[in-house]
Amino acid sequence: MTAALQAPATRASSFGIGRTLRLGAARIGYETKVYFRQSDTLFFTFLFPVIMLTIFSVAFQGMGNIGANPDGSGGISQAAGYLPGMIAAGILLSGVQNLGTDIAMERSDGTLKRLGGTPLPVLSYFFGKMGQVLATSLLQLALLLLVAHFAFGVDLPTEPAKWMTFAWVYLLGIATSAVLGIAISRLPRSGKSATAVIIPPILILQFISGVYLQFALLPDWLQSVASIFPLKWMAQGMRSVFLPESFAAVEPGGVWNLAGAAIALLIWLVGGLVICRLTFRWIRKDS
Amino acid sequence: MNAIDPAVSVDKLTKSYGSFTALTGVTFDIERGETFALLGPNGAGKSTTIEILEGYRDRSGGEARVLGSDPQRGGLAWKARIGIVLQSSGESGNVTVREQLTQFAGYYPNPRSVDEVIAAVGLEDKANTRLKSLSGGQRRRVDVALGVIGRPELLFLDEPTTGFDPEARRHFWELIRSLKREGTTILLTTHYLDEAAQLSDRAAVIAAGTLVAIGPIDTLGSDEARTPIVRWLENGIAREQRASDPGRVVAELVGRLGEPAGLEIVRPSLEDIYLGLVGAYEADLASRASHTPRPPSASSTPSASSTKDQVSA
Structure with missing residues (x-):
């Protein structure tokens, strides 16, 4: 602190994309560390799908297999039936619910205002959030997958093609969810109301998108409503990976419709990016 | 030319929120290396002014230059040259003091050493404690540490010592003096007038969005407001007299009464002068608003306070 303070020459090159x-990479480490230190997000976002999978699998075990023959043979276990939906729900929670409430809180508690006064690029902040979403x-x-396989004996697919489908549905889904989380964080007016504003619609989406209730059992009009939103398409994509081919028959139109999933998720991803670009501010300017 | 340009230059700055006018044409400069205090009651416009200069708020009118740039358009390179200590914040605080400072140090091209800054704010014992486990005063010291970690040329301090105990305040003053010795320009808002007197080269007083006084601390206020007061007891009655030559008054008293009882000579404190300035301005505003002359007893202006026992030392 004894060195005389020189006006540092501003090197424009040092504020480039590199x-x-x-800084984005540094933010990922920091954000992920903070995520795992918050006991409430750990429960409601991180462990929630595993807990729900466990509850449903145990509770409905007595009802026998899904899609079984009249004599009780065949079909898949309740755990295997719920796994794709829970994976899709996990993707949605990790992105939309996690970032939506997290950033709304950061906006109201002064974190964003403080960052906005530093030379941290907004893009580095986004990278940090998205990296945290991906890592967690x-x-x-x-x-x-470990709990489903080892605790409930769910057979995981062995064909590479299935895992390829899994990879792109997952990556497209998680990117869309993260972007929508940043976009939706603008809605709550205060940090206190963030969970109240963001969690209920996400819960409703889970009920109408084939996470907790079998999608095929929902009335047509409700299926149509759910088809507007991305969760239905993530769940459908995951069913195509983890359920036997014969289950495609009960999907809308009797097919997995992966192309539809890709298009729906891409539209939401691009729309979300545009909203983020247009609406994200470090603070609510008052003028 | 950087050396000649003022660090901060504000000309006829105005700010309105709808029909409410928060600032009505504030003008001042802050020279490089200067420590400048902005004083005023709550709601007078101190924070509005400082937040416009930090780039958080857009001005409604007038001109503002901060380190040669319009703060409304300050880019990353500009932000790297300033340090900001906001008013209290309530971040969740799931990181330790050292983690937080290390993270923020990474944002700046030429940061100070994290350990040095932790020592400078006196948090060596708490370096590995999470922010949420710190006391209010300790968290405030982290705020200050985050403001200086980037080795700013210009440091904004918005009520920096709120919640400090007296020892922490002294410690903080030492830190500010060391930054000043390094050439840092500092803009400070504070409620503690002794703090302004201790730290600042010049001060400005804002009342109701208007600059009512500006200058070196020991020249603020009118000559009359600065006139010393001689107090004594005469026949058991408290008497006082304002005099620019209190020695002569005392000599006269001694000649007349012998050793006067309860003798004291009081120079109006900064607080007296400040309250006089703000009170006079607000009284003036109020009387203009109501069009009715205020009864003299309700006025707390220094000029009126020479009528007995109004001025407290």
Whole structure:
């Protein structure tokens, strides 16, 4: 602190894209660390799908297999039936619910205002959030698959093609969810109301998109409503990976419709990016 | 030319929120290396002014230059040259003091050493404590640490010592003096007038969105407001007299009464002068608004306070 303070020459090059990426990487580590130190997000976002999978699998075990023959043979276990939906829900929670409430809180508690006064690029902040979403969601996914396989004996697919489908549905889904989380964080007027504003619509989406209730059992009009939103398409894509081919028959139109899933998710991703670009501000300017 | 340009230059700055006018044409400069205090009651416009200069708010009118740039358009390179200590914040605080400072140090091209800054704010014992486990005063010190970690040329301090105990305040003053010795320009708002007197080269007083006085601390207020007061007891009655030559008054008293009882000579404190300035302005506004002359007893202006026992030392 004894060195005389020189007016540092401002090197424009030092504020380029390289710096943005480097700071983004630093933000990912920081954000992920903070995520796992928050006991409430850990429960409601990170562990929630595993807990729900466990509850449903145990509770409905007595009802026998899904899609079984009249004599009780064949079909798949309740756990296997719920796994794709829970994976899709996990993707949605890790992105939309996690970032939506997190950023709304940060806006109201002064975190964003403080960051806005530093030379941190907005893009680095976004990278940090999206990296945190990806890192925590991959761990959540691994936990979900391990519990399903080892605790409930769910057979995981062995064909590489299935895992390829899984990879793109997952990556497109998680990117869309993260972007929508940033976009939706603008809605709550205060940090206190963030969970109240964001969690209910997400819960409703889970009920109408084939997470907790079998999608095929919902009335047509409700299926049509759910088809507007991305969760239905993530769940459908995941069913195509984890359920036997014969189950495609009960999907709308009798097919998995992966092309439809890709298009729907891409539209939401692009729309979300545009909304983020247009609406994100470090603080609510008052003028 | 950087050396000649003022660090902050504000000309006829105005700010309105709908029909409410928060600032009505404030003008001042802050020279490089200067420590400048902005004083005023709550709601007078101190924070509005400082937040316009920090780039958080857009001005409604007038001109503002901060380190040669319009703060409304300050880019990342500009932000790297300023340090901001906001009024209290309530971040969730799931990181330790050292983690937070290390993270923020990374945002700046030429940061100070994290350990040095932790030591400078006196948080060595708490370096590995999470922010949420710190006391209010300790968190405030983290705020200050985050404001200086980037080695700013210009530091904004918005009520920095709120919640500090007296020892922490002294410690903080030392830190500010060391930054000043390094050439840092500092803009400070504070409620503590002794703090302004201790730290600042010049001060401005804002009342109801208007600059009512500006200058070196020991020249603020009118000559009359600065006139010393001689107090004594005469036949058991408290007497006082304002005099620019209190020695002569005392000599006269001694000649007349012998040793006067209860003798004291009081120079109006900064607080007296400040309250006089703000009170006079607000009384003036109020009387203009109501068009009715205020009874003299309700006025707390220094000029009126020479009528007995109004001025407190």
